[in-house]
Amino acid sequence: MTGDLLLEARGVEIRYDDAVIVSDVDLQLHAGDEVALVGRSGSGKTTLLLALAGLLMPSAGRIDRHGLERKDIGVVFQSPSLLPELSALENVALPLRLAGGASAADAFARGRDSLRDLGISEDDALPGELSGGQQQRVAVARVLVTGARIVLADEPTGSLDRRTADVVLASLRAHCAAAGGALLVATHDLHVAHALPTRMEVNAGTVAGRAA
């Protein structure tokens, strides 16, 4: 328990096409939490993450964000999910411009800084012109630039080499620490799981336990 309660799931169940994907999940994220959500493929990690981000409505149960808005929660998707017709810098500036709080110049300046933090200098390159790893780092930069207090990352290092994965993970952790937020990383990469102080295991849609 390291700080204020930011996000809380109680008895969350998510059904899809009559199949129960996530069942009776209770989970709390406090400021300063860095949690690895581990489990096999198909265990429901991604679905749970999407529900916590507010992108999916739970079929049952409740998710409280304790005063946080949707823009305060950033999501790093399993694949980079960049808009192919926007450059790396434009992709990063996009959420700022959609939220409407930043001018174009400000958004691009912040985006540029965020890309530099993740070691990307190809601001004008289109996603299709970047390697898979570079694309993933741009996707991470796109989340970090928003200043989100909670970052939910789905396999953020899946397509990265060890060294780059470490850089990305360090960036995510540094961001959350600076924002006074929390980090929840869904992964089946044990290296990542062990790098984080807390681990939860998802098994057949249920969160089996919490280990420090």
Add this chain to the structure above:
Amino acid sequence: MIALLWLRGLVRRRPIELAGAALAIALAVGFLSSLGNFVAVNRAHLTSRAAASVGVDWQVQVAPGASTSQVAAAVTKLPGRRAVEQIALAAVPGMTASTGGATRTTGKAIVVAMSPSYVATFPTEVRQLLGDQTGPVLLQQTAANLAAGPGDTVQVRTVAGRSVKVVVTGVVDMPLADSFFQTVGAPAGVGPAAPPDNVLLVPPADFPQLAAGAAVIHQVHVSFNHQLLPADPAAAANRDTTVRNHLEAQLTGGALVGDNLGAALTAAREDALYGQLLILLLGVPGFLVALALTAVVIGVRGDRRLRELSLLRLRGATRRSLVVVAALEATAVTAVGVALGWPVTRLASGWAFGASTTSWSWFAVAAVLVAATAAAMHIGPSMREMRAGVRTLPGVRAVEVPASGRPRVLAYRLDFVLLAAAAVVFYLVARGGYQVVVVPEGVPVTSVDWAALLAPALAWPGLALLVWRIVDTVLSRLRPVRDGAGAELVLAALKRRRRGAARGATALAVAIGVAGSTAVFTATYRQQSRLDVALTVGADVAVQLPADPATAQRDTALTAHAPHVRATSLQTHRFAYVGSDLQDLYGVDPATIAKAAPLRDAFVPGTTIASDLSKLRSTPDGVLLAAETLHDYQLHPGDTIRLRLQSGAAHTYQPFPFTVLGQVSEWPTAPKDSFIVANAAYIAKITGAGADTTVLAASNSPGSTAQWLRSRLGTTAKVSDISAARASVTTASGLAASDLGGLARLELGFGVLLAVASFGLSLLVGVLQRRRALVILAALGATARQRGRFLAAEARAVLAGGLVGGAAITAAVAAMLVKVMTGIFDPPPDHPVIPWSYLALVVALVTVTAVVVVAVVGRWAGRAGPRELRDL
């Protein structure tokens, strides 16, 4: 086995995509097949209409000294002969009638021996107006000249010097008098003689005493069974010619054939060729758009199909089986599409030109062409991919690099090259008086100047590529007009996807160009057809006044005050000699003629009607002459010309000086060749003689005005109007508006459909291709409105580019079509007519399509459900 399983899966999982492809195929097959159907139906229609327009198929004139009965016997043996009647004609010095206390005498008259059965055999030749045909009957004009009717006695002066009295039993009209009284065997190039004004039809028994001393012409009139004629006008004309040659050879100079049927079929050959040219010029671009539409619809599933085939390949399927799978999908979709194409053809052909049958051969051609396109689109990319190597799943999911470049052909400036070539060809073709279709009379060979089609053929792709270039250039240079809400990002995305936008705009522009140019062409044709009929009649309503001045004055006043009449003007007609050339001379009132008659600036090359009439008003002795007269006699404006006109009581030709004012190419009721327009008042003053006078009237309702006048004027004046004439007369250019109407309906119907389908589809494809991007935007917190902006920007670009480009293509192609096909316009138009209502409908429909696709489909596509989000 794997292929069948695959197909079953497709039907279950991708029914909409398969149905879309089948419908596109049905549309393309239906369009081409309907066009082919039109060709077949139109040819047969032209043949049957040409044949039906003839009152007497052949007028076989017995040569002097030959035996009429021998000729009649030979004619009777002709194959396909339906009926044979004998007539005889003789010219007499004149006729006299004393009625109502006045005695009236005609000049030279023609007496025709005609059996009572003739009217039943050739019903269109003689129309009974009053009384019956049991005895002598007068032609309407003759009855008016003599003021005689049924029961009156007419004295006929014979060549032998006797006076023979006959009692008139009826009054008739001879609608086809021109051909009935033609000079059979006149040398080629000699213009047709005017039919006589004074005609008396008598039973054969009465003829000998009336024709005593006169040279008698014997004719055998023949009609054939038109059902036996070949459907194609050219083949029918050839058949007619061979039968005629056979008869003339058999009679060895014993008779000459006035071949009315052959003349009508020869004209129909020209119409048929123009019809085919119209198909090529209007139909082929439309069909190519339909084919492109088919290709695009099938291409929508292309990426997904490749991914699925790659998966199959990864799971061990052989290359051959992959091709079989792709081929099976192509076959199934094409079979359904072609099957649906049949009812589409039936419906479209029935709606557009009332066809109840469908040409199997054209349907087969359409099916093969469209099926080949569909197969190429289905199998081609699969073959290429399989050759290039298997796409692995990660490869398939790799982020695309949006296509923003131009097609390679634009780098080579192919658009400019094509347009320059089209301009040169068009200039060469259009600079002089040329005929795109040449059908020499009496020669079985027809020819088309195919080079004339080269200009539009080059212009179509040139204009399409130019639209692509312009849209691409404009999009690449766009700057955001406002900051905020990510406008610069929307614009950046649009710029990088501009290849798709430019392609969509080009497709829309071409589709609108097809619909628009057809609409402009047909609207222009319709207007000119109406004008042509009005020129034939003289005005909306024309009243030919009787010779009696008092009655003429009364009829003039009645016409001026008839219902719906806006303006009237008197026009006189007489003949005048220019050198040795006898020409029609029209006397007009320059102050009123423009309001009453259909006059256009195109009639007076190089100037305007208003200007020429003003000159005529200020120059009483002024004349407007035909180009041929100006050229042949080396005359220029300001020159003096001496015309010989009949004057005085003796009606002798006397020379009178006139001042040449300029050139005139068309005039109401005037013949196509040479004629003269002058001041009616001046001519009346110098000649002191009367002339045939017609009241020309502009009416808002020609039919009802004419009906009103007929009921009040009786038989004293001949009343014509354009609504009656339009129903019975094909335009002087030959191809009737009804012929073009079928093609126009087909083209305009499919044009709208293609414009909406190609535009809607191009937007739909864009939306579907960007579905993942829309879901990403939703996941990043973009509102539906913000997501809509990304789609709307592209839709707006495609719509604006397509509409502006379509308008440009419509203007260019329509102007070219009107010029290239100028032969079917008679008279040539001042300028093309723009059918605003149809064009507005096209614009409205594509705009509604854009709104529906962006608002409804875009919202659906941007829905971030569990399946879509898990895919991120």
